Amino acid sequence: MIMPHPLLLLFLIFLKIVAAASTGDDFTFNGFGGANFSLDGAAAIDTNGLLRLTTPTRQTKGHAFYPTPFYFKSPGGDAIVSFSTTFAFAIVPEEADYSGNGILFVVSHTTNFTATLPNQYLGIFSQNTSSNTSDHVLAVELDTIYNPEIQDIDNNHVGIDVNSIRSIASRTAGYYDGNGSSSSFKNLTLRSGQAMQVWVEFNGTGMRLDVTLAPIGKPKPARPLLSSVIDSKVVLDPMYVGFSSATGSFLTSHYILGWSFKLNGTAAALDYTKLPPVPRARPAKVRGVSKLAIALPFALSSIVLLAIAAVVFVVKRRRKYAELLEDWEQEYGPHRFSYKDLFRATGGFKDKDLLGIGGFGRVYRGVLPASKLEVAVKRVSHDSKQGMKEFVAEIVSIGQLRHRNIVQLLGYCRRKGELLLVYDYMPNGSLDKLLHDPGRAVLSWALRFRIVRGVAAGLLYLHEDWEQVVLHRDIKASNVLLDGEMNGRLGDFGLARLYDHGTDPQTTHVVGTMGYLAPELARTGKATTKTDVFAYGAFLLEVACGRRPLEPEGGVEELVLVDWVVENWKRGSVLKTSDPRLRDDFPVDEMEMVLKLGLLCCHPIPAARPSMRQVVRFLEGEAALPELSPAYMNFSILSYVQNEGFDDYIRSFPSSSLGSMSTFSGS
Missing domain, CATH: 1.10.510.10 (Transferase(Phosphotransferase) domain 1)
Incomplete structure (x- = not known):
């Protein structure tokens, strides 16, 4: 047997590497049956080809990354190349009105996110919400929970995140139907359980990222939902692409149905006929039936007494947490806290949590029950409706201020005779x-x-x-x-x-x-x-x-x-x-x-x-x-x-x- 010359062998190996690199800049999955992905946490590929990021379990997270990293910088230089990706997803909550957070499309220098948190951090970030340039994470979030502590705009939005869970740009989920000036904006509900499609397109020359959303099967809208210029420092070769998802207090499943990706070009279109179907949400459970069955044999008098007690309890409870809400406040929904949450956060506004007393009211320390965020709640007396609409409008506007030397005003709540303002808590005092x-x-x-x-x-x-x-x-x-x-x-x-x-x-x-x-x-x-x-x-x-x-x-x-x-x-x-x-x-x-x-x-x-x-x-x-x-x-x-x-x-x-x-x- 004649052995090839060592130089010829090295040359053949080099050609093989070049050939592999030249064909390794894209992929397309119409379903994920047999796909080789890097999975951790709750992420798994179902037998029908669905990429399931989370199961209906509280406080869980899951990651799924394409196993081979990509080089986003041009050979021999620092120029950043463009990329395009599209994927179909579905968020299926156990209960129609509540959903456990959302999904992130992620470009990252690592696939190890074991130290990150679920809930609003979506399995990629930690409690440090300020941007950390050493993280090198670019993400597009599909979020179904409103978290004012990370400056979410509402409970149904798409955002662009750079090294932080605080989005640099965000928009309520939806799409533009039509072209030019005749296009109209149509809302989409991310937690509807229906399949939707996202297009993410990055222009390396202008460092511009465009995100577009539409119902599955609808052609890509001409106008993107949101756009932002990205800091080039986020790119650190090589980078991995994939998905992350997390749940909080509500049971939810997050699915990816299909995914296409390409460097320096347009990602291939998904074949909708080959995508696996979205599992239906479980029917709402009928609660209290067993108790009712046990209660039926009881005497009618006992039932009447229980009903009266229940009514009294509900009335007292409603009075305890009663709020003042007028029609004009509907547009401020994302900035409004429930009095019940603020009451619980401050332990009923007890003196032990009193931070101080000023000419305009008392200030209490609190911990929001859902997010565990520390806040300061100021109770301001107001006895007149005069100017209240304008005052609340200014409060909501001031809540949009974003600066490292400004205490963040997170929102407000109104009750009869008082206004409550909710701020970031400052641990080192005045x-x-x-x-x-x-x-x-x-x-x-x-x-x-x-x-x-x-x-x-x-x-x-x-x-x-x-x-x-x-x-x-x-x-x-x-x-x-x-x-x-x-x-x-x-x-x-x-x-x-x-x-x-x-x-x-x-x-x-x-x-x-x-x-x-x-x-x-x-x-x-x-x-x-x-x-x-x-x-x-x-x-x-x-x-x-x-x-x-x-x-x-x-x-x-x-x-x-x-x-x-x-x-x-x-x-x-x-x-x-x-x-x-x-x-x-x-x-x-x-x-x-x-x-x-x-x-x-x-x-x-x-x-x-x-x-x-x-x-x-x-x-x-x-x-x-x-x-x-x-x-x-x-x-x-x-x-x-x-x-x-x-x-x-x-x-x-x-x-x-x-x-x-x-x-x-x-x-």
């Missing part, structure tokens, strides 16, 4: 407590500086970077809350107002806290971004000096913090106003800049105050702080506010009482 409560450890300057920078970034987002202008109107240390990593977040939007960019705000009612109120408010009554900047300036001085804006127990010179800092600035001793508890342990240039910036923000002339964009640039060291205006040389905030009509307020509401809690936090 900055007011850490600054001013005796016995607390002294906050380092580095932490203080990071907090004021974070609050400035949050205010810039409110004033300029969101779709509308948001006036907070109550910026103060007790409304700056600290998350688990001690990041400063601006909270309590109960007084906030919105208006469109380029228009004039219509607020004419003076609200806020003395010491933080701009002097022009007494004359005009109109809150503006400049009045927010004034309050932020008072907040800056409070953090740097470790003193409240008004100190009635101090001497005349020290009554108003701004005046005291101004006088020291005129004498060239502004650094003497820094918090003595810091023991000069701070960079002098940073402390001096913060003190002078606080004075600049509190300038008596609104036009002389910087915008929040300028404030952020000063704090980030991107611009030099200008010299203070000579108008400060002979200016007294105290005399100005007295002349403007604030004198009675200062006498009636000393700073010690005005630092009342408005916190959505603990400790």
